[in-house]
Amino acid sequence: xxxxxxxxxxxxxxxxxxxxxxxxxxxxxxxxxxxxxxxxxxxxxxxxxxxxxxxxxxxxxxxxxxxxxxxxxxxxxxxxxxxxxxxxxxxxxxxxxxxxxxxxxxxxxxxxxxxxxxxxxxxxxxxxxxxxxxxxxxxxxxxxxxxxxxxxxxxxxxxxxxxxxxx
Numbered sequence: 001x002x003x004x005x006x007x008x009x010x011x012x013x014x015x016x017x018x019x020x021x022x023x024x025x026x027x028x029x030x031x032x033x034x035x036x037x038x039x040x041x042x043x044x045x046x047x048x049x050x051x052x053x054x055x056x057x058x059x060x061x062x063x064x065x066x067x068x069x070x071x072x073x074x075x076x077x078x079x080x081x082x083x084x085x086x087x088x089x090x091x092x093x094x095x096x097x098x099x100x101x102x103x104x105x106x107x108x109x110x111x112x113x114x115x116x117x118x119x120x121x122x123x124x125x126x127x128x129x130x131x132x133x134x135x136x137x138x139x140x141x142x143x144x145x146x147x148x149x150x151x152x153x154x155x156x157x158x159x160x161x162x163x164x165x166x167x
Contacts, residue, residue, distance in 0.1 A: 002083050006143070008054070011045075011046065011103040013048065014046045014049075014050075014055075015046060015050045015053055017085055018046060018047070018050040019053055019054035019057060022060075023056075025047065025050060025057060025058070025061070026061070028043045028044075028046055028047050028049060028050075028061075029043075029061055029064070029065070031043035032044035032047055032077050032080075032081065033064075033065075033068045033072065033077075034077060035052050035073070037074045037076060037077075039077075039094075040072075040074045040076070040077045041074050041076025041077045041079075041080065042062075042076075043077075043082050044061075044074075044076065044079075044080035044081050044084075045076070047080065047081075048080040048081070048084045048133060051087065052084075052087070055087070055140060058087075058088070058110045059088065062085065062088045062090065062091075062147075065081055065085060066085065066090055066094045066097070067093075067094065067097075068096050069082075069101055070097075070101060071079065071142045072119075073106040075110075075111060075112055075115055078105070078111070078115050079112070079114045079115050079118060082102075082105075082115060082118035082122060083097075083118050083121055085118075085122060085124070086096045086118055086121045086122055089120075095126060095129075098122065099123055099126050099133070101119075102119035102120070102122045103123065103136075103140060106120055106123070106140055106141075106144060107140060107143075107144065109147070111147045113148050113151055113152045116144070116148065116152055117151060117155045120137075120141065120155060120156065120159060121150075121155070121159075122134050123137050123163070124137065124159045124163070125161060127166065128166070131166055131167075134163050135164055137159070137163065138160055138163055140154075141156040141159065141160060142156075142157070142160075143166055
């Protein structure tokens with residue numbers, strides 16, 4: 001069913017079904033992490049929507065998602081999985097790898113703005129834990145503003161303003 005682009009109504013049906021079933025969630029996660037597009041990004045899209053409407057649904061899979069991100073090739077899948085990860089605390093032993101990966105996404109021309117914006121948000125959340133990352137994040141945002149869209153600039157400016165409040 002995911003091979004055709006679902007309508008909004010169909011997407012809501014999928015989200016409701018996945019939200020009520022950890023088994024369906026895990027099946028979709030396997031598709032998102034192991035299949036090629038368009039199946040992978042559509043599965044990730046439904047996963048993100050399911051977790052958004054059913055908070056905590058992905059909590060048992062956050063570590064797996066974090067550790068599998070380096071091998072995800074689909075930018076659509078990355079966008080949805082990073083958006084999902086923005087809602088969670090990452091285990092300490094996975095934070096360094098995730099932060100490094102997010103800086104890579106932000107500075108590479110290979111990734112679309114949506115991936116970069118979610119990566120920026122994840123790094124920002126970690127600056128709250130590790131304030132020593134503040135200057136690096138500000139520098140990267142300022143460096144990337146001219147290479148990206150108005151959406152990147154807007155989110156980047158909001159994050160920089162929030163970072164100015166951190167001493």
